[in-house]
Amino acid sequence: MRDVLPQDLANLFSERDRMVVDELRVVENETHIPSENGERIFAASSFPIYDSEDTVTLIGGVSFEITDRRRAEEAEHRQSQKMELFGQITGSVAHDFNNVLTVLCCNLPLLKSERITPEKQQKLINDCIDAAGMGSNLTKRLMTIARKEALTKTSIELNTLITDLVDFLQRSVTQQNVSIDVALSETRLPVFVDVVLVEMALLNLVINARDAMPDGGIITISSGQAIIDETTEADWGTAAPGRYAFVQVADGGVGMAPEIKKKIFKAFFTTKEKGKGTGLGLSAVQDLARESDGFVQINSEPGKGTEVKVFLRSRRARRDNS
Ligand SMILES: Nc1ncnc2c1ncn2[C@@H]1O[C@H](COP(=O)(O)OP(=O)(O)OP(=O)(O)O)[C@@H](O)[C@H]1O
Ligand SMILES: [Mg+2]
Structure with a gap:
């Protein structure tokens, strides 16, 4: 033999x-x-x-x-994995669309009130314009997924992107007596990302932070640069060694017990009461980290608050748009 x-x-x-x-x-x-x-x-x-x-x-x-049979089984498995991912992505887009509609549904009836000041009126209108813009971006993303095209990644400076978004984020939480502090790094943070993914991830993180502080409080959005080595741990994704930019959303809210923290990245996991949460918000954060070769770290202590840090690979645009 x-x-x-x-x-x-x-x-x-x-x-x-x-x-x-x-x-x-x-x-x-x-x-x-x-x-x-x-x-x-x-x-x-x-x-x-x-x-x-x-x-x-x-x-x-x-x-x-059994070569042919095995190949067919593998193809079927790949296809079902693709469909599962497709379902998750469309689920999270639909969820983000609901966030946008919430802004419109809250603001438009207020605009009908005669007691509202012209300044407040202007703010509410600006909110609606921003929300409609986000809605339109989401529709584009859905069409992109349907056509199975790549996301539209661009070379962009992360601090500029966050600064442009802060007003909108602030207005999404004002009614709950929550304010947003911004502490961005002084160094420029070039990243290669899909802008819609950053917007959706930040909106979801800010809404989670708001929900964690039912009596109001301060949400801090900060950014910076980090060199990651083999010793770094991730709560979602893989902390591959290299240079990253990060954005962090921190709150002084209810925090999470370790056994809850372990489950929060599962699709549809929520601790919120029926009708308040679908458990899909953090999918937007995973989408951003995945598409930016990044990862997520979470620091949370019950009764003290939560910090969610999203790391994005620092890199310049590549011609193939991948
Ligand atoms: N900042 C936070 N403080 C405390 N718990 C949090 C925080 N962010 C997330 N969580 C926990 O993680 C769970 C999952 O969050 P996720 O955003 O995925 O869904 P959700 O907020 O419950 O619902 P949805 O985002 O669909 O409205 C939350 O239900 C909550 O238990
Ligand atoms: Mg959420």
Whole structure:
């Protein structure tokens, strides 16, 4: 056997034959044999053959090729994984769309009130314009997913992006007596991201921070640069060594117990009462981290508050847009 077969296959067959003789049973296995087009896969069964004195004198075997069947199973599995991801992404987009509609539904009735000051009126209108803009970006993202195109990543400065968004975020939480402090790094933070993903991730983080402070409080949005080495741990994603930009949303709210913290990235996990949370908000944060080769760290202590830090790979635009 060793003269005609490659070393590892010969070892496998001898091992199989030894098992048949030692254990006196049918031994089934799958063999992968290298071929010109990758490899061929065989399902084999070996069994002992007894003589009239009940002694094993031969080993019999049946083998048939299952390469095509296995390829079809793999393709089916890949397709179902793709559909699962597709479902999760569309679910989170629909969820973010609901956030946008909430702003419109709250502001438009207020605009009808005659007691409202012109300044307040102007603010509410600006809110609606921003929300409509976000809604339109989300629709574009849905169409992108439907067409299975890549996201539109651009080379952008993270601090500028956050600064442009702060007013909108502030207005999304004002009614709950929550204010936003911004502490951005002085260094420029070039990143290569899809702007809609950053907007949605920040909006969801700010809304989570707001919900964690039912009596009001301060949300701090900060940013910075970090060099990550092998010792860094991630709560979501992989902290691969390298240079990153980060944005952090911190609150002084209810915080999370460790057993809750472990579950929060599962789709549909929520501790909020029915109708208040769908458990999809953090999917937007995962989308951003995934698409930016980044990861997420969370620091949270019950009764003290929560810090969610999203790391994005610092890099410049590449021509292939990937
Ligand atoms: N800043 C925070 N403070 C305390 N708990 C948090 C915070 N952010 C997230 N969580 C916990 O993580 C859970 C999941 O958050 P996620 O944003 O995915 O969904 P949700 O906020 O419950 O619902 P949705 O975002 O769909 O309205 C929350 O229900 C809450 O228990
Ligand atoms: Mg949420």
